[in-house]
Amino acid sequence: MVEHGVFYWNELMTRDTVKARAFYENCLGWTFSEMPMDGGGVYVLASLGENPVAGFFAMEGSHFDGVPEHWMSYIAVDNVDERLELAVAHGGEVMRPPFDVPGIGRIAILKDVGGAVQGWMTPSEMAT
Known part of the structure; x- marks a missing residue:
């Protein structure tokens, strides 16, 4: 289960x-697979054994x-849209508004x- 407020992914x-x-x-023993990205390009998924790591x-x-x-680094949050409103209210700055990645989640x-x-x-x- 993914918890709110923890580091979730690294890219x-x-x-x-x-x-x-x-x-x-060579240094960590990672293996790789590729998937196309929306808008072009290739996303490389790194794994250690069966576990995706980055x-x-x-x-x-x-x-x-x-x-x-x-x-x-990406931090998991319970509702990215609501959390961004809080971030802006407390001095944060949105660099890229929320966008959806099918099967992955909503990111900002x-x-x-x-x-x-x-x-x-x-x-x-x-x-939810």
Whole structure:
């Protein structure tokens, strides 16, 4: 069961998914599968044995100019829309409004009061 308020998923945003895959396979023993992303591109799912552990995708397009490669963390929340209203009321900033990923959940990207970027998501299994 997914709990509200806990770190739920991590995603590597990289310019070279092939190089990243080789690194994590050789260093951590991860294996990989791929799935198409809405709007184009490929999402790489990393697993350790049978357990999914992270995702990767290529940072392509001008909106990633100047953005360093990084890991993005996602926190599970009970209702992303309501929680974003609270975040904004307490000094947070919405960077990408909520969007749905079929079979995964509802996701938004925000900055906290100090400017730290993170994702908040209501995973499908939490939706009521």
